[in-house]
Amino acid sequence: MADGQFRIGVLTLSDKGARGEREDESGRLLGEMVRGLGEILCYQVIPDEQVTISSMLKSWSDEQKLDLILTTGGTGLSPRDLTPQATATVLDYEIPGMAEAMRAASLKKTPHAMISRALVGVRGQTMIINLPGSPKGVKENLEVLLPALPHALAKLKGDPADCARP
Numbered sequence: 001m002a003d004g005q006f007r008i009g010v011l012t013l014s015d016k017g018a019r020g021e022r023e024d025e026s027g028r029l030l031g032e033m034v035r036g037l038g039e040i041l042c043y044q045v046i047p048d049e050q051v052t053i054s055s056m057l058k059s060w061s062d063e064q065k066l067d068l069i070l071t072t073g074g075t076g077l078s079p080r081d082l083t084p085q086a087t088a089t090v091l092d093y094e095i096p097g098m099a100e101a102m103r104a105a106s107l108k109k110t111p112h113a114m115i116s117r118a119l120v121g122v123r124g125q126t127m128i129i130n131l132p133g134s135p136k137g138v139k140e141n142l143e144v145l146l147p148a149l150p151h152a153l154a155k156l157k158g159d160p161a162d163c164a165r166p
Contacts, residue, residue: 006038
């Protein structure tokens with residue numbers, strides 16, 4: 001699958017955002033950053049509720065058949081940070097190297113990166129990536145993954161080409 005043809009969803013997890021008390025800057029930034037990968041077909045701001053998050057991830061993967069779901073928010077240690085738990089319940093398998101790459105790059109900028117619990121994994125043929133809730137965190141973390149995403153998504157969709165560069 002060529003660049004620019006992937007089906008993408010952006011899911012913002014924010015109690016205040018869901019109540020209309022906060023503008024979703026991180027979700028908007030995610031949309032801008034992945035514009036070259038494909039089309040944002042699903043976008044939603046929902047509260048930090050584990051069952052709601054899991055249900056949305058399942059629906060977007062299984063029913064909407066998205067190729068990529070990007071979540072923002074809920075990856076820290078606060079009692080309402082439930083995104084990793086919700087994501088873990090729906091994944092078929094994790095892609096630990098991508099989550100590790102985000103944390104490694106972030107650690108060069110802040111020691112707080114080591115408390116991120118963000119997951120990256122796959123459900124069916126959908127890649128799900130948890131990102132921090134701040135625009136700065138979104139930008140810094142997604143920049144690390146962007147160079148690998150077209151290839152990873154193509155492989156996930158069944159691209160038979162060899163992975164080695166000619």
